[in-house]
Amino acid sequence: MNSTTIGGRPPSCHRMLTTGMIYVLRTGCAWRAVPPDFGPWETVYSRWRLWCSKGVWEKILKYLARGRTGALRFIDSTHLKVHKDAHGGCGGKELQAIGKSRGGLNSKLHAVVDGKGRLVRASLSPGNVHDAKAAPDLLAGLRGVRIVGDKAYDSGPLRDTIHRSRSRHCIPSTARRKIPAPFHQGYYRHRRHVENFFQRIKRNRRIATRYDKLADTYFNFILLAACLDWLATS
Template identity: 30%
Template sequence: MGRGDLTDAEWERLWPFLPVSNGRCGRWRDHRQVIDGILHRVRTGVQWRNLPERFGPWKTVYERHRMWSADGTWTRLLQLVQAAADAAAEVDWDISVDSTVVRAHQHVAGARRTAAGVRAKGGRSSRTSGRNAVAKSARPPGGGGAGGEGLGRSRGGFTSKLHLSADGRCRPLSLVVTPGQRADCTQLQTVLAKIRVPRIGPGRPRTKPDSIAADKGYSNGPCREYLRRRGIQHSIPEKADSQAARLRKGSRGGRPPGFDEERYKKRNTVERAINRLKQSRAVATRYDKRGYVFLGTTTAAALVIWLRT
């Protein structure tokens, strides 16, 4: 076993949830060897072609990761591991929400568009090959920006933004990738909608946290109204300009929003979860052209965090 590979205990937790067949060509190649290769790339950021030979053909490792990113297998594995932890009462449902900017490598630009079959502005057209048709048909829509791949332009170049929620033990619950200039408050509903922890046995998946802590980036009317409508307690500080506008109106400005300072102190859990995610170099810097593949990369990194805590 190499450094960073799955231990026997981690493998025992993961293998019952793995798909047995790829649906087209019979059984998969050894899952453990391929997953270790994927996690090696996620951890080190090495180019796929430069994967060590002990992981097998690099093309097999890459195609497995690309397909599992497209059909949602990484997301399902993360949810099933979360479900096992929730059944053992190991999930702290006082969650926190935040985002982090990820610098995109210069080679990320130029991904072909899925629908039109052409590159982003200035590129050449290309037909979709039959080998990739299955994965591309299951591919989730892009996040906007350059080519719809969750890329945004800034003075520093291409950037993406990773929005996430984390439980009270610094483990990611849900992940969303958008262009780097996208405001945090616009993605709160999307991030919370992606929290879906299945039950072990009968019952609907759990989607509602006990409480939420977030910074001033989420302090606006639509976010607070959404949380009140769902009956979710929240600790979000009021912006200075919003407070001043409310005070100017006097009694017509209404009461100040509720704010629990002690609960807000736990918001650092999402910052620590981001720090854990960015220990993986393929998350700290985006090397994936496709937005759905980068989301799969971050989900695989989150899965490792759950397996190892």
């Protein structure tokens, strides 16, 4: 049968819809404010939700992360201010990764980057979750590398977890530790790579301020920004 005789709605252009998603990421605008140049906003949004549910951005990031370089992995976290429009997600604030810290209601992004500051692993938690508590799940499966973090990760159980994965750590000790653990100051000086990553992705207004009620939707914007960052810095 000739394809021209097949009925139904013609497929939307993936490139056009993806560009619309990137527009929302960069400007932080509401979905209804997406310019018609990218297609109907309902189509852009529905395709975004579909791809999020299928884990498209996570799969793309995993593919890109195969190109990670070096044996150093830098870990840190950053607070993300929650806009009042992001309140009221299903299941309550904690389930939607919103918690109260000194700066008010925040989400916290935990990230592991490679030697060039490109995202390898990430997770989202309420803003009041301690870094050392979120780190074990984030580092699970990373083997044969050196984890570089600040004093917030000075935890005996975390150090043991890193050793069991046949990795090493470069984490300075807090003042409460009687016998300070040694760490490589040369490696520690390069911890700026993870801070620079946070700075780059926060140039996207949709990330700098959280407008999304659902943690999954917001986290996928972070993954999209990380994928774009990989392409820009590779």
